[in-house]
Amino acid sequence: MTSWITNAWYVAGWDAEIDSAPLARTICGVPMLFYRKLDRTVVAMRDACPHRMLPLSLGMREGDSIRCKYHGLKLGADGVAEEMPLKSDAVNRRICVETYAVCERHRFVWVWIGDRDKADPALIPDLWPCSTAGWTFDGGYYPIACDYRLMIDNLMDLTHETHVHSGSIGQPELMEAPLETRVEGDRVYVSRWMPGVDAPPFWRGALKLGGAVDRWQICEFLPPSVVMIDVGVAPVEAGATLERHDQGVRGIVVDCMTPESETSMHYFWGMARSFDIADTGFTARFKRAQGGVFAEDAEILEAQQRAILANPDLKLNAYNIDQGGVRARQVIARLMRQQTMEPAQ
C-alpha cells in the first residue's frame, strides 16, 4: 500500500530539465531515467538494466537507444534489446526494460506509473495558464524530504503565511478575510475575496495604478497532486468577481507535487502571469524572491515530517482552516479506493 494514486500522471520534470543525456529520478518509489530521442520526444524507463541491474542512467546514448555502461547491452527507446553484450550473439527481443507512458504538456514532462493501457493524456491535469497564449510561465524544482501530502496541506491553506512567512509575504490582514472551501467533483477550491483593500507593494507595482482594489486568492487542487493558486488585484471600479477577475493584474502559482518515497517528494513550482509578459526581468526577480519563501516552507515541512516519525503515538488533526487540505486528501483517498476496486484491464 502506498500513499499515492498509481493510475495517474505525475510531473517527472520541467521540459528544460530533460534532454538527450539521461536524467535519473525516482517517481512514486520507482527508479526511472528520462531522456529525449532525436525527435525530442521523451522516453521514461526503469533505471535498471535488465541484464545485471546497473542503472541505465550511467549508460551512453546512441541514436534513440541507450547502451548500458556495464556490459554494453543496447536497448531501444521502446525498452527492447537491440544488441547483446557480445555483438555476435543473436538479439533476444524478449530482453527488455520496463518503459512508462510519458507526455509533454504545460511545460512539464508527465509520467504514468500505473496500468499503461489507462494512460490517457486527457487525464493530465489542465494547467491551462502554463500553455495559453497571452500568458508567460516559469519556475523551478526543489526536492523536499516530506510526504507529498504535507505540501498539499500547506498549499491549500492560506493562513500559514502569517507565521511561516512573517518576514516575506505574510500579512496580518490576510487573516481577516473569510475563506470559502468548495468541492466540485475531484477538484477542491479554497478562496478568499478581499474587496476594496489597499494593494500590497508587489501588486501595487504590477498594477501601476493607485486607488482601492479588490484582491483575491483562489487555491485549486487537481488530482493526483497539483495545486494552482489564482492571485491578483483589480481596481474596485473594474467590477471583478470571484468567478471572473481578469480586469486587473493576475498570476497563477502552479505547484506540482510528485511523490519520490513515502517521506520525500519532488516539488515543481512555477508562476504564470498575464501581465508584463515580455518583462523577463520580472520573472527572474520573482523566482529569486520565491526561493526564499520556499526555503521557509521546506524548513517547516521537513521538521513536520521528522516530528511525525518521532511521535508515532500522535496524529495530525484538522481545524476549520484545514478544510482545503482535508478535502484534497479525501479526494485522493476516494480515488485510491476506486482504483483498488476497478478491474485491471
Added chain:
Amino acid sequence: MTSWITNAWYVAGWDAEIDSAPLARTICGVPMLFYRKLDRTVVAMRDACPHRMLPLSLGMREGDSIRCKYHGLKLGADGVAEEMPLKSDAVNRRICVETYAVCERHRFVWVWIGDRDKADPALIPDLWPCSTAGWTFDGGYYPIACDYRLMIDNLMDLTHETHVHSGSIGQPELMEAPLETRVEGDRVYVSRWMPGVDAPPFWRGALKLGGAVDRWQICEFLPPSVVMIDVGVAPVEAGATLERHDQGVRGIVVDCMTPESETSMHYFWGMARSFDIADTGFTARFKRAQGGVFAEDAEILEAQQRAILANPDLKLNAYNIDQGGVRARQVIARLMRQQTMEPAQ
C-alpha cells in the same frame, strides 16, 4: 517495553540550560520542549503541535504561552489551546498538547514521564550536596551514544580508572584497596577505604597539609539513574571513618543519566565540594580537566555500544568488580517489575 522506569524523575537539564526560549530535548524516547514562564517556573510539553505536529520548539513565546510557527495555534503553559489559528474561530479548549510534571531541585530541572498523579517531588533523588549550605556545585552536559545503563555500570565500578584513565586520574594503588558492595533498599554502595596512604597531587593540593592521609571513594546509586561518588582525604590523626569523614577535604561527584533512546543518553555531570568553596578558579580548572576524562569514557562507552549491536550473539558478563553495576541494574529491574504490577490510578 523500554529499558527504563517510567514512573520516575529524570534530569531534563541544568537549571541554567532552560530559560524563556524553548529547549528541545528527547527524554525517554519522548520529544519534549522546556521553557521558563515569566515567574521562572519551568514548563515541559510534548514537542509536537496538537494541530499539524510541527515541533513547538520552533515556535514563539508569548507571555507564558507558546505559539506554533506553522499556523499560529497558541497554547498556554498548561498545554491548552488559547487561540486558534484563525483568531476569529472560537477556542476549542479540548485542543491541547501533553504536558509533564517538572520540578526544579538541586540545580537541575527534573521531569516525570509516567503517570502524572504519581509525580511526587519527594521521589526526586536526594542530591543533597548540590543544595546544601557550605557546599558549592557546578558541572556540565554531554550527550553520549550509549544505553544509559552502560554509564551506570561505568560509574559504579572503581576499577576501570587504571586502564581507561591511565593518563589522567588512574593510579595503580587504587586496585589494591578492597572494595565493598552494599545494598540498602533501593540504594547501592560501592566503597573503598585506603587508610594511611600518601595523598595524590590533586588531594594534597586541596588539603594544603603534608603527612599520611586516609582516602575514600564511595559510589552511591540512587534510582532511577543517579550516581554520587563521595571522594576525599583526611589526615590520619583526624580519625575519619567510612561512615563519617568530614575532617579533611571532601567532594561529591554527581552523575545524572537520562535515557534519550535505547542507545543514547543525556549525561549531566557535576562536582560538589565543601572546601575552597569561594575559589571559582578551582571550579573552572576542575571542569576543564574533567572534560578530558569524560572524553575517554565517552570513547569507551560508544565503542561498547557499537560492539553490543555488532555482536548480537554475545552478552555482557559480570565479574566480582561489577557488583556495583549488577546490583544497580537489579534495582532498576525490580522497580520496573513493580511498576508493571501496580494498578494505574
Added chain:
Amino acid sequence: MTSWITNAWYVAGWDAEIDSAPLARTICGVPMLFYRKLDRTVVAMRDACPHRMLPLSLGMREGDSIRCKYHGLKLGADGVAEEMPLKSDAVNRRICVETYAVCERHRFVWVWIGDRDKADPALIPDLWPCSTAGWTFDGGYYPIACDYRLMIDNLMDLTHETHVHSGSIGQPELMEAPLETRVEGDRVYVSRWMPGVDAPPFWRGALKLGGAVDRWQICEFLPPSVVMIDVGVAPVEAGATLERHDQGVRGIVVDCMTPESETSMHYFWGMARSFDIADTGFTARFKRAQGGVFAEDAEILEAQQRAILANPDLKLNAYNIDQGGVRARQVIARLMRQQTMEPAQ
C-alpha cells in the same frame, strides 16, 4: 542464512597488513581482530571482550596476550583469561573469547570462520603464483560496498572491459575472440585465446620483441571466493597453447573477495608475474595504473548494489557472456547445500 560458505578459508588481510598492533576487520559478519605474536604467527579473535564486550582491538598488547582497555581483563593468544581485572582475583579460565583458525600462505593471512575442526590448511585455495620461485607478487586492499558475488561475476566476465574500462584497458578486439567456459570439479574457467594478433602496448613493452603474438586471458574461479586471471602474450613462433604458455611474458592477476556483510566486501588484489621480476619499478607503476581501473569497477559495482536494493521487484539475469559468473555461483550454492547437509563433527 548467509550468502557465503562458512566452512572455508577467506583472506583476512595481506601478510604485511597484520603486525603486532591489533587490526580490526569484520569477516563474514563477525567482528574480528588480528595480530601477530612474538613468533610472528597470527592470532584471530572475536573483537569483543568476554567481560563487557568492548572491542579488544582498542586494547594493549602484552607479550603474546591482549589486555582489554576497559577493565584490563588479560587474554592469552588462545583467547583464555590470564589475569582478571582485579589482579588479586583468582583467574577463571572458563572466561574466554572465541578464536579462529588462521593460516599464512601465498602472502595472505587466511581465516576460517566455520567449524574449527574442519579447518584444514590443505583447503586453502592454491594461489601458486604468489609463492613460487621465479615469480614476484604484490598488490593492494580495497573495501567495496557490494555483495562479494557481484565482484566474482565481474572478474569471471572478460567482456565488461570494453565498456567499463573504455579509457584504460578495454579494447574492442577483445570482444571478437571466442570465449570458452569450462567447469572442473569446484573450479570454473573462462578462457580466450587470440592467435597471431598485434600485442597491445603494455604487453609489447613487456615482451621487448616485435612481431605477431599469441595472446591469452584465462579466468579461474576457486571456491570459496578467489579468481586468478592468467594473462600474457608469446611470439607466434614459440608455439604457446592454452594449456601451456610460458614461452613469452605471463602474469597472473589474483583477486580474493572476502564478504564483510551481505552488501559489503574486502577486495584483495595482486599481480604475479614471471618476467622482469627484479624490476620493482614495474610493480609500482602497475599498482598505480591498476588503482584507476579498480576505481572504475568499484563505481559500477556499488551502483549495481544500490540498484539491487532500490528495485526489489527485479532480479539479475544472465546471458551467454555470464557463463563464468553463473557457474561460479553454482559452485558456491552447491558447496553451501553440501555444508548444510553434512553432520557437524
